[in-house]
Amino acid sequence: MNESDVRERLADVRDPDLGGDIVSLGLVNDVAVDEADGTVHVSLALGAPFSPNESAIADDVRDALADADLDVELSASIPEDLSADEQVLPGVQNVIAVASGKGGVGKSTVAVNLAAGLSALGARVGLFDADVYGPNVPRMVSAEQRPETDGETIVPPERFGVKLMSMDFLTGEDDPVIWRGPMVHKIITQLVEDVEWGELDYLVMDLPPGTGDTQLTILQTLPLTGAVIVTTPQDVALDDAVKGLRMFGKHDTNVLGIAENMAGFRCPDCGGFHEIFGSGGGKGLAADHDLPFLGGIPLDPAVRTGGDDGEPVVLEDGETADSFKVLVENVANNAGVVRRRGVSGGR
Numbered sequence: 001m002n003e004s005d006v007r008e009r010l011a012d013v014r015d016p017d018l019g020g021d022i023v024s025l026g027l028v029n030d031v032a033v034d035e036a037d038g039t040v041h042v043s044l045a046l047g048a049p050f051s052p053n054e055s056a057i058a059d060d061v062r063d064a065l066a067d068a069d070l071d072v073e074l075s076a077s078i079p080e081d082l083s084a085d086e087q088v089l090p091g092v093q094n095v096i097a098v099a100s101g102k103g104g105v106g107k108s109t110v111a112v113n114l115a116a117g118l119s120a121l122g123a124r125v126g127l128f129d130a131d132v133y134g135p136n137v138p139r140m141v142s143a144e145q146r147p148e149t150d151g152e153t154i155v156p157p158e159r160f161g162v163k164l165m166s167m168d169f170l171t172g173e174d175d176p177v178i179w180r181g182p183m184v185h186k187i188i189t190q191l192v193e194d195v196e197w198g199e200l201d202y203l204v205m206d207l208p209p210g211t212g213d214t215q216l217t218i219l220q221t222l223p224l225t226g227a228v229i230v231t232t233p234q235d236v237a238l239d240d241a242v243k244g245l246r247m248f249g250k251h252d253t254n255v256l257g258i259a260e261n262m263a264g265f266r267c268p269d270c271g272g273f274h275e276i277f278g279s280g281g282g283k284g285l286a287a288d289h290d291l292p293f294l295g296g297i298p299l300d301p302a303v304r305t306g307g308d309d310g311e312p313v314v315l316e317d318g319e320t321a322d323s324f325k326v327l328v329e330n331v332a333n334n335a336g337v338v339r340r341r342g343v344s345g346g347r
């Protein structure tokens with residue numbers, strides 16, 4: 001079997017999201033058959049490691065070559081326009097921002113569970129807490145686990161397999177309320193240049209709530225794969241979410257979808273499901289703006305206790321954990337769509 005035979009077989013593998021075959025979409029970077037040692041190496045343009053849909057593409061590629069009597073070696077990389085020197089975060093494949101139009105809707109909770117959930121799938125993950133008004137990451141690590149520095153680089157502490165960094169670690173006692181764009185820019189630059197993230201598949205950024213200077217500076221400084229917008233089903237939170245959407249729209253940032261938090265309450269006493277903040281708002285918002293709906297997370301006391309001291313609830317079993325797992329998978333799948341669409345250029 002030669003390279004063109006391999007490509008012919010790969011032309012039967014469909015991309016479940018982009019709706020075409022991977023060869024026509026330009027998602028096969030390279031094929032190399034080594035008859036002597038009986039291997040075929042296929043490099044695929046896949047950009048969202050451990051996302052279910054990209055894992056399925058890889059499985060289909062293996063299946064398509066299963067009877068070829070060759071060992072199949074797969075690798076995945078999205079060809080970069082910029083050299084490593086020119087890239088802002090060269091070791092980081094995907095930066096995913098978690099945003100909300102208003103405070104208290106559970107944005108940080110979603111960010112933490114997203115990071116822990118991606119790590120549980122097998123990905124290499126970092127979580128950067130840029131929420132200067134309500135930093136959550138410092139609470140996740142003990143005092144002894146604060147980041148270490150040799151004066152030049154900062155080594156982020158790790159929990160649940162996630163590398164953690166917080167604006168709070170870098171700024172100390174400074175009052176964030178007086179922060180303005182230039183200072184945020186300086187700190188973000190420091191984050192980029194001085195923190196030893198190593199190689200990451202995903203860096204989750206927990207943005208401050210709202211649509212102010214800090215959020216804009218981050219959008220302008222970092223190459224985001226896309227943003228997740230968190231809302232509750234209430235109208236007021238939804239109105240604010242629309243403002244968030246506009247901000248991302250103005251900056252040509254991809255929105256990976258809308259997550260609806262506090263979507264109903266399963267009563268532990270009566271077993272009934274109560275829609276305390278209404279229902280369907282997040283789904284409606286997504287539909288109105290032609291955006292993916294990432295899933296709903298119920299109001300559950302375990303979310304708060306998990307956030308305060310224990311493990312993120314996504315790492316446990318049960319209804320709420322499952323709803324977070326669905327959200328994690330949808331975010332990863334949609335990040336993959338953004339990356340692969342970039343390669344296929346709308347082919």
Ligand SMILES: Nc1ncnc2c1ncn2[C@@H]1O[C@H](COP(=O)(O)OP(=O)(O)OP(=O)(O)O)[C@@H](O)[C@H]1O
Binds near residue numbers: 100
């Ligand atoms: N689905 C949920 N069920 C129960 N409690 C929740 C849920 N989501 C969030 N909480 C709790 O609500 C509070 C606010 O959540 P969180 O800090 O994630 O919100 P936020 O949008 O990031 O707020 P901030 O404005 O501070 O950035 C926290 O105590 C959190 O544990």
